[in-house]
Amino acid sequence: MHTILKTALPLLLFTAGNAAADPLWSDEFDGANLNTEVWSYDLGAGGWGNSEIQEYTNDSANVRVENGALVINAHEKTQRGKRKSYTSGRIKSENRLTVKYGTIEARIKVPDLADGLWPAFWTLGNNFQDVGWPDSGELDIMEMGSAAAIDAGVVNRRVGSTAHWEHNGTHAEYGLSYDSPTDLHTGFHVFRMEWTPDLVSTYVDNQWIWSIDISEASCADCTEFHQPHFIILNLAVGGLYTGITRSSEVTAPMPAEMLVDYVRIYDNGFTELGGSAIDGGGNEGTQTHVAAIMPGVSGGGPNKRARADVLIMDETGEPVEGATVTATFTGSHNGTLTSLTDASGNASFTTSERNRTVAFEVCVDSVTHATMTYTPAANIETCDAY
Ligand SMILES: [Ca+2]
Numbered sequence: 341m342h343t344i345l346k347t348a349l350p351l352l353l354f355t356a357g358n359a360a361a362d363p364l365w366s367d368e369f370d371g372a373n374l375n376t377e378v379w380s381y382d383l384g385a386g387g388w389g390n391s392e393i394q395e396y397t398n399d400s401a402n403v404r405v406e407n408g409a410l411v412i413n414a415h416e417k418t419q420r421g422k423r424k425s426y427t428s429g430r431i432k433s434e435n436r437l438t439v440k441y442g443t444i445e446a447r448i449k450v451p452d453l454a455d456g457l458w459p460a461f462w463t464l465g466n467n468f469q470d471v472g473w474p475d476s477g478e479l480d481i482m483e484m485g486s487a488a489a490i491d492a493g494v495v496n497r498r499v500g501s502t503a504h505w506e507h508n509g510t511h512a513e514y515g516l517s518y519d520s521p522t523d524l525h526t527g528f529h530v531f532r533m534e535w536t537p538d539l540v541s542t543y544v545d546n547q548w549i550w551s552i553d554i555s556e557a558s559c560a561d562c563t564e565f566h567q568p569h570f571i572i573l574n575l576a577v578g579g580l581y582t583g584i585t586r587s588s589e590v591t592a593p594m595p596a597e598m599l600v601d602y603v604r605i606y607d608n609g610f611t612e613l614g615g616s617a618i619d620g621g622g623n624e625g626t627q628t629h630v631a632a633i634m635p636g637v638s639g640g641g642p643n644k645r646a647r648a649d650v651l652i653m654d655e656t657g658e659p660v661e662g663a664t665v666t667a668t669f670t671g672s673h674n675g676t677l678t679s680l681t682d683a684s685g686n687a688s689f690t691t692s693e694r695n696r697t698v699a700f701e702v703c704v705d706s707v708t709h710a711t712m713t714y715t716p717a718a719n720i721e722t723c724d725a726y
């Protein structure tokens with residue numbers, strides 16, 4: 341897009357390596373089970389927006405912790421008279437462990453990918469459930485198995501990193517890939533993202549892959565990358581990234597195994613951790629503000645109602661649950677309404693008034709909470725119009 345760095349930054353290489361420092365947080369996958377205080381499962385089929393073929397399950401055949409590693413297995417199911425189908429696994433730290441800035445790395449062994457496997461180590465903004473994609477922002481630290489890599493004959497050697505975000509109401513993305521001189525599926529490799537308020541860079545075994553300048557000066561609307569994100573690890577079968585959307589085209593050996601020895605987060609001087617695994621699920625901050633107002637419409641014809649979602653966060657960037665929000669609608673729909681924020685910090689409002697025309701302004705009047713103070717000066721916005 342317009343805000344990108346197209347050249348390598350050799351100086352960054354000197355920041356590589358954190359051998360001397362202890363991680364701020366890590367999961368070494370040493371136990372007998374997945375730590376569900378940190379991780380939960382994404383479940384189901386339906387393509388996940390990418391025409392992926394697999395169904396994600398929480399069956400131990402697909403996801404388990406064993407011999408010091410997270411194991412994600414993709415399995416083929418062949419049923420007589422039916423097309424081949426696949427199961428696999430995808431875990432995420434959404435709401436349980438979030439990170440804003442830091443050095444995030446995982447030691448991963450990918451399976452033989454050709455053709456049709458798509459392993460990934462990536463993040464989404466923790467406001468994903470509230471604002472959707474790409475407004476949440478996405479940072480792909482490692483993706484492998486792309487159609488281009490298959491075409492170039494380097495599917496087990498090419499690692500891609502990409503950022504996705506919202507720009508002027510549309511999806512923006514910027515990515516680069518690196519071709520390792522040797523196959524990556526024959527052993528473990530360390531995939532790392534270094535994320536500061538100015539720059540995001542990725543590496544495989546200290547080899548630079550990609551950088552994006554996210555500074556305010558270069559990317560004024562990259563707010564997506566200045567908020568807490570959660571971590572995702574998964575092994576997809578097929579999907580648009582691989583160019584393979586039919587099970588008959590999958591040739592990768594099955595069952596396929598992705599191993600993750602550890603996930604570690606190092607403090608780079610800017611790092612903020614959050615989520616229920618860190619703060620016990622309670623509100624960490626003491627002050628609330630309006631982080632976003634999302635006006636919209638419900639209903640149709642002459643029965644359109646004005647609606648708005650209001651996101652309340654604390655000064656640490658965590659959503660605030662249990663805040664009472666009062667908002668006033670003026671214009672085609674009028675009224676002052678009150679709503680309580682949910683665990684995602686979201687308060688929803690829908691006017692009772694119905695109208696064919698929808699042109700209104702909604703302003704937050706007050707935010708009250710049992711233990712926290714409303715700080716209007718910290719509001720990202722106080723009013724928004726539709
Ligand atoms: Ca944006």
Ligand SMILES: [Ca+2]
Pocket residue numbers: 368369370408409600601602
């Ligand atoms: Ca381990």
